[in-house]
Amino acid sequence: MNPLQGLNVTRRHFLGTCQVGLGSLALSLLLGQKQRAAAEPATDPMASRLPHFTPKAKNVIYLHMAGSPPHLDLFDYKPELVRRNGQDCPQEFLRGRRFAFTSGTPKLLGTPQRFAQHGRSGAWVSEALPHLATIADELTFVKSMTTDQFNHAPAELLLFTGSAQFGRPALGSWVTYGLGSENQNLPGFIVLVSSGVFPSAGNSDWSNGFLPSVYQGVQCRSQGDPVLYVSNPRGMDRPLRRLSLDALRDLNEMQASELGNPETRTRIAQYELAFRMQTAVPEVMDISRESRQVLDMYGAQPGAASFANNCLLARRLVEQGVRFVQLHDWGWDFHGTNPGEAITDGLRSKCRPMDRAVTALIRDLKSRGLLEETLVIWGGEFGRSPFREGRTAASANLGRDHHPFSFTLFMAGGGLRHGITHGTSDELGFDVGDDAVHVHDLQATILHLLGLEHTRLTFRFQGRDFRLTDVHGNVVKEILA
Secondary structure, three states, X not given: OOHHHHHOOOHHHHHHHOOOOHHHHHHHHHOOOHHHHHHOOOOOOOOOOOOOOOOOOOEEEEEEEEOOOOHHHOOOOOHHHHHOOOOEOOHHHOOOOOOXXXXXXXXXXXXXXXXXXXXXXXEEEEOOOHHXXXXXXXXXXXXXXXXXXXXXXXXXXXXXXXXXXXXXXXHHHHHHHHHOXXXXXXXXXXXXXXXXXXXXXXXXXXXXXXXXXXXXXXXXOOOOOOOOOOOOOOOOOHHHHHHHHHHHHHHHHHHHHHHOOHHHHHHHHHHHHHHHHHHHHHHHOOHHHOOHHHHHHHOOOOOOOOHHHHHHHHHHHHHOOOXXXXXXXXXOOOOOOOHHHOOOHXXXXXHHHHHHHHHHHHHHHHHOOOHHHEEEEEEOOOEEEEEEOHHHOOOOOOOEEEEOOOEEEEEEEOOEOXXXXXXXXXXXXXXXXXXXEEHHHHHHHHHHHOOOOOOOOOEEEOOEEEOOOOOOOOOOHHHEO
């Protein structure tokens, strides 16, 4: 042991890192520390790694409609709810339950949107989504989603990190920790935000938590500098930056050999990635390189900041081997507090650009042969209630409350059975009717499609092994191809 390294090993550090004592040390030496070496490459933490088994998909695009879209007005058609519109909500659905903004006995609210069945699958799709209706047979609907949280931030944290508490690694961080990246010039986990508002849980939705910080999601912008602080400051050109980084690398290598802190290796890798990103990121983020036909298909405009631009960027990023792309679009919190939040014209207005862009993304991926290896997921953190939201019950604007008990999302792409609907909600849309899918089940299924067994993808922290799904989660095998 280097004498300087010994100065940095306290009794607490010794006991914490030796697991249950010297016996574990001896055992790990006998095993040659094969498991740790396989899980944590010593040189490049973002090097591409082999999955646990043959994957069905290589990349993920997660489209998060922040605020949670009203699924009963988009995909989950309930004729009985329409028939009973305006009636008192049955007490058996309310007893013992808490809602975010509703108390007493609310009125049932049937959808004001018209529905029709589409494609060979006969999927029910609202008139608010005419473009998505044309690709109904490419989609895999899950209408039996359920979660434990009814407020935005905790529900987002549970969805993206597996826990309603802050501090856990995000789904994209777990994926890049398990698989690394196929493009060493771009981050493995990239985040794009539209509509001018961060999701309620903020950047915790793409935090690395207790994983090494190299696995944190990198937020890129579709307007202005794509990544803040990556450009060279005034007075520094690229050769001088290279010289500076070489000096920093040498100093960090000395510190790594003396102190053995894995974050020092992470720092080296991040400096080098930032240097490569200076040329790679502006190129991949420049959508003006796309044809007018492609731009029009998405509704994208070079230089603008929009969800449509971000969908096009998502395709460009997975095309370059970025492992996980996460899009957040705020404005789906349809309480009915103003006309823009009403599930009538307000919903149709909000859906219009999303409907066009998401349909274009799926069609574009398919035309380029990328859909078979890219998993696309669309949804919110929970659903919306089958009754009128309490605060706006007397308003001219129709709105719905938060609803964690049942909601809908859809997926497309690699490894899925297309043109199917899995699970149902009951006839009024209150609870799951059959084949419930908890958010932990969704997480386990996403990892499975990427070739990762969710019970084996673990990281030791504070004396125990953590995983994304904690002690929960089952792969939804019924939706797999």
